Amino acid sequence: MSKQNEFVIETRHLTKKYGDFVAVNDLNLRVRRGEVFGVLGPNGAGKTTTILMLLGLTDPTEGEVRVLGLDPTRRPLSVKSRVGYLPDQVGFYDELTARENLIYTAKLNGLPRQEAYRRIEEALTQVGLAHVADQRVGTFSRGMRQRLGVAEILMKQPQLVIMDEPTQGLDPEASREFLDFIRQLKQQGITILLSSHLLYQVQAVCDRVGLFHRGRMALEGTVQELAKKVLGSGYRVFVEASGNQEAIQNALAALKGASEVRVVGNNRYEIAATQDLRPEAAKAVIEAGGKLFSLAVEEPNLEEIYARYFKEVEHGEAA
Numbered sequence: 001m002s003k004q005n006e007f008v009i010e011t012r013h014l015t016k017k018y019g020d021f022v023a024v025n026d027l028n029l030r031v032r033r034g035e036v037f038g039v040l041g042p043n044g045a046g047k048t049t050t051i052l053m054l055l056g057l058t059d060p061t062e063g064e065v066r067v068l069g070l071d072p073t074r075r076p077l078s079v080k081s082r083v084g085y086l087p088d089q090v091g092f093y094d095e096l097t098a099r100e101n102l103i104y105t106a107k108l109n110g111l112p113r114q115e116a117y118r119r120i121e122e123a124l125t126q127v128g129l130a131h132v133a134d135q136r137v138g139t140f141s142r143g144m145r146q147r148l149g150v151a152e153i154l155m156k157q158p159q160l161v162i163m164d165e166p167t168q169g170l171d172p173e174a175s176r177e178f179l180d181f182i183r184q185l186k187q188q189g190i191t192i193l194l195s196s197h198l199l200y201q202v203q204a205v206c207d208r209v210g211l212f213h214r215g216r217m218a219l220e221g222t223v224q225e226l227a228k229k230v231l232g233s234g235y236r237v238f239v240e241a242s243g244n245q246e247a248i249q250n251a252l253a254a255l256k257g258a259s260e261v262r263v264v265g266n267n268r269y270e271i272a273a274t275q276d277l278r279p280e281a282a283k284a285v286i287e288a289g290g291k292l293f294s295l296a297v298e299e300p301n302l303e304e305i306y307a308r309y310f311k312e313v314e315h316g317e318a319a
């Protein structure tokens with residue numbers, strides 16, 4: 001394993017078998033300090049099983065795991081007290097109030113009493129639950145429970161937060177707030193592992209993503225890197241310009257990074273490109289004697305990458 005600190009999460013040849021079934025297969029996952037890493041993949045790809053191993057909640061069959069330099073198999077409590085965990089259904093004691101639930105967690109984590117009280121009040125206020133702090137959690141809506149889960153994380157002040165489908169079942173407003181919360185944590189230098197099926201959300205907050213497929217990490221990188229690998233290009237640049245159509249089209253097609261140029265209407269062109277070619281396209285239009293009216297760019301889209309990747313996998317399997 002590499003030097004502590006560089007990677008907050010590191011797995012080597014991590015494998016989990018249930019009988020003959022391999023749920024996680026030879027997984028090498030590395031998440032750097034301070035990054036937001038998105039875990040994607042179809043149902044049953046092994047995402048939750050991986051997360052449970054990272055938290056010491058289930059033991060690997062083979063391979064190694066380090067979380068914050070600790071082995072969760074041997075030191076599950078040390079890992080749990082340092083890592084914030086937000087599953088899709090946050091487990092709280094329904095008969096206890098919001099505040100009592102947090103006091104209970106604080107005790108489990110060995111927080112000193114006064115410090116715990118201070119942090120709990122702060123966290124409850126931050127997530128907007130201060131006014132219901134003394135209500136039983138059994139009366140809470142799903143969104144309120146999730147907020148309490150967030151309060152628990154804020155109270156812990158962890159170095160790493162692991163989230164498994166955290167916005168599942170939340171309304172759009174609550175999901176948006178949740179994304180802001182992730183950004184806030186990132187600003188504080190906290191590392192985040194986020195598993196989600198909501199690709200646009202993942203794209204909005206993640207620095208890198210890993211695509212899981214049948215227990216393996218099939219692809220890994222920034223959205224741009226994945227776009228290059230899977231789509232070949234990924235950027236679309238839209239150009240509106242008058243002038244000699246053939247000259248403009250040729251000039252655009254000659255740009256480095258342009259893989260295809262299509263005429264999509266009167267004086268309108270669409271470039272498929274490996275990067276944002278707007279400045280280069282502007283220059284090319286002028287040099288080809290054209291007049292530029294507008295330029296726009298569409299960045300690579302994780303939905304498209306995901307759909308294309310799995311279509312190709314299926315196609316490969318069918319062949």
Ligand SMILES: Nc1ncnc2c1ncn2[C@@H]1O[C@H](COP(=O)(O)OP(=O)(O)OP(=O)(O)O)[C@@H](O)[C@H]1O
Nearest residue numbers: 018021022023041042043044045046047048049050
């Ligand atoms: N305790 C268990 N016993 C037997 N098989 C299991 C057990 N837990 C998980 N599995 C199987 O392991 C595979 C991976 O499950 P896992 O929950 O990790 O997938 P996932 O990627 O999180 O999927 P989802 O997106 O549906 O949450 C699935 O086929 C699942 O049925």
